[in-house]
Amino acid sequence: MGELDEVEVPAGESVRFRPGGLHLMMVVPDETVVLGERFDLTLSFERSDPMTVEVEVVDLLDLAEATFDDQEATS
Secondary structure, three states: OOOOOOOOOOOOOOOOOOOOOOOOOOOOOOOOOOOOOEEEEEEOOOOOOOEEEEEEOOOHHHHHHHHHHHHHHOO
16 A cells, blocks of 8 residues: 555546545544544645535455455455
C-alpha cells in the first residue's frame, strides 16, 4: 500500500474506491471523526466541479476482516 497525492480518472470513466483496492484512509483523525458515524467529504477535480459524497467511519480491523471474508466467499 502506498500513498497517492491524486487518482487519475479519465474522461467518461469512473474509479471505484474499495477495501483492498484504492481507498481513502484518515491517519490520526481528530475528535470530530467518530467510529460508525458518517460525514460529508468533498472531492476536488482538476477539470470538473467538486463532488461531495457521504462517507462512513469504519474500524480498520473490521474492514480488513470483511475484506478477507469477501475474498474467501468468491474463491
